[in-house]
Amino acid sequence: MKLKQLEGLLGDLQQFSNPKVELEQYPTGPHIASRMLFTAENSFGDVGDRVVADFGCGCGTLGIAAALLGAEHVVGIDVDSQSLEIASANAEELEVELNLVQCDLRNLDFRGQIVDTVVMNPPFGTRKKGADMEFLRVALAVASQAVYSLHKTSTREHVKRAALRDFNAGSAEVLCELRYDVPHMYKFHKKREVDIAVDLWRFVPRGA
Ligand SMILES: C[S@@+](CC[C@H](N)C(=O)[O-])C[C@H]1O[C@@H](n2cnc3c(N)ncnc32)[C@H](O)[C@@H]1O
Numbered sequence: 001m002k003l004k005q006l007e008g009l010l011g012d013l014q015q016f017s018n019p020k021v022e023l024e025q026y027p028t029g030p031h032i033a034s035r036m037l038f039t040a041e042n043s044f045g046d047v048g049d050r051v052v053a054d055f056g057c058g059c060g061t062l063g064i065a066a067a068l069l070g071a072e073h074v075v076g077i078d079v080d081s082q083s084l085e086i087a088s089a090n091a092e093e094l095e096v097e098l099n100l101v102q103c104d105l106r107n108l109d110f111r112g113q114i115v116d117t118v119v120m121n122p123p124f125g126t127r128k129k130g131a132d133m134e135f136l137r138v139a140l141a142v143a144s145q146a147v148y149s150l151h152k153t154s155t156r157e158h159v160k161r162a163a164l165r166d167f168n169a170g171s172a173e174v175l176c177e178l179r180y181d182v183p184h185m186y187k188f189h190k191k192r193e194v195d196i197a198v199d200l201w202r203f204v205p206r207g208a
Pocket of ligand 1: 023024025026027028029055056057058059060061062077078079080083103104105106120121122123
């Protein structure tokens with residue numbers, strides 16, 4: 001599938017109908033989501049025929065992109081049941097299979113399960129300090145092949161140090177810097193839309 005086609009399909013997905021600020025529910029837009037998964041597949045072969053998990057899947061955009069690019073099996077995990085309902089409707093609409101699990105990532109027990117690749121747009125930790133690092137810790141414990149994740153560019157050094165020193169990553173590479181559009185979703189938002197600089201990371205677990 002071509003990049004533009006993927007972006008077009010993701011652009012039609014339903015987004016959070018009742019976003020919960022404490023869970024940092026911001027949609028991963030079709031521009032970023034398509035480039036993230038397209039790069040994972042076309043530059044590294046980490047999606048096609050792989051078992052892919054979408055952590056904090058929300059409305060399912062990243063997991064659905066993985067399925068459209070030929071993942072063997074996709075699991076979407078989120079703590080919020082309303083988001084999972086939307087993800088399920090989105091998957092049905094595009095006729096792809098997503099296995100959806102409601103779970104707090106911090107309590108995830110993946111022992112014995114095979115996951116090749118984790119893709120995620122974690123909470124950036126704006127509401128709950130360290131939430132992004134919790135996601136990364138679990139992702140690197142679960143993935144056998146690679147982890148693709150978005151983090152604020154302002155946290156680049158911190159993310160790298162934690163991944164390599166504390167979370168057992170063998171490598172941590174920023175693939176590109178992107179602009180993340182945060183739409184006006186919450187009452188406290190003053191502007192119609194802001195964009196923030198985010199890094200698209202690829203982490204490889206040690207020994208992979
Ligand atoms: C930035 S949004 C990701 C959006 C998603 N990629 C999409 O396109 O809809 C972060 C997601 O993480 C979920 N989340 C936050 N804390 C969580 C936790 N502890 N365990 C599991 N999911 C969590 C939120 O419900 C939200 O859907």
